[in-house]
Amino acid sequence: MVSQNKIRVCFIFDFWRGRAGAELQLVLLLRHIDRSKIEPFVLTLHGDDAMIPELPDCPVYCLNMGWLRSLSTFSKAWELRQFFKRNKIDIVQALTLDNPLLVFVAFIGKMSGVKKIFGFRVDIGFWMTPAQARMGKLAHRFLVDKVIANAEACKQSVVVQENARPENVFVVPNLIETERFADIPTWTKTTARTPRRIGIVGNLKPVKGTDIFIEAAKIVLEKHPDVQFELAGTGEMEQYQSQIDRFGIVSNVRLLGSLSDVPAFLSTLDVAVLSSRSEGLPNAIMEYMAAGRPCVVTAVGGCGELIQNERNGLLVPSENPSALAEGIVELLEHPDRAEQFAAVARKDISEKYEASAAANRWHEIWFDKVDSY
DSSP states (O other), rough: OOOOOOEEEEEEEEEOOOHHHHHHHHHHHHHOOTTTTTTEEEEEESOOOGGOOOOOOOOEEEOOOOTTSTTTTHHHHHHHHHHHTTTOOOOOSSSOOHHHHHHHHHHHHHHHTEEEEEEEEOOOTTOOOOOHHHHHHHHHTTTOOOEESSSSSHHHHHHHHHOOOOOGGGEEEOOHHHGGGTSSOOOOOTTTOOOOOOEEEEEBSSSGTTHHHHHHHHHHHHHHOOEEEEEEEOOOOHHHHHHHHHHHHHEEEEEOOOSOOOOHHTTTEEEEEOOOOSSSSOOHHHHHHHHHOEEEOOOOHHHHHHBTTTTTTTEEEETOOHHHHHHHHHHHOOHHHHHHHHHHHHHHHHHOOOOHHHHHHHHHHHOOOOOOO
């Protein structure tokens, strides 16, 4: 039985992609929201419950939704209606509202007595087609009450691409538990006997600029042949291993796959890199900063909201392996600057981005106790 004294929030995902991006943020949010005020639920449209890790005190439901044109649509609409009414859902918090299935869910929610429909934007819509933009505009005109964006750049994208009203889009930065990185020693210069290590954390796919990172590694190795490059993440392994083989840098560049201990990996790095073509507010950069690593990142999306060039790291143009390599070499050859950037970055993340403060901001928006900015 759900308490009548709490706001009941249902987080909607089309399918669960793993503990990264929006899914990681949900896990962190569930740890830090005030359970005396919020009763959370998770609903996925595809896949099954076995795909989703156990979430802290949060029931998970899988709709197993098919195509909207399928004969099962009417029965799924009824199932959704019963779910919303049985659990007395107050707020539907959807990841995006730019595809027909999610708009369908939002519409059924409204028809079932859900009070508010919220969107969530964690990128700058690099994937959005004209059809998706039209769907988003329709949803924002008739269904969506508010949108939470994790960066100012993301807010602007949803305003421009989907005609969301600026006063209804609220910026709340990602949550990060800095205590996970507290045991990592302060960054220091690597001794001459230790190969210097350059690393990146992120899925191996084009939008993350994995090919750009590998090409930058080739350029750096022409000047510093002893440096080691490591890529942590899953994705199109064969494609990028082929690129490494073609460049003849197999002994210096490794694909590590998925990591169970990101802080331990970051503690070994001399320089942390993000080479993305598009981003929102990257969890990876926040983790680099919390670990006190000097960063070289591409100036896309909300990256510039975290890294201020020449103050707590280096910003370089996207789609430019030479510029990325130049930034890496700059930190390798000027360790005093790298040390300064690392210290400032760690201080910034601990002072400006604290998990409970961000969770409180979600509370305020859900409870209509905050104005947009």
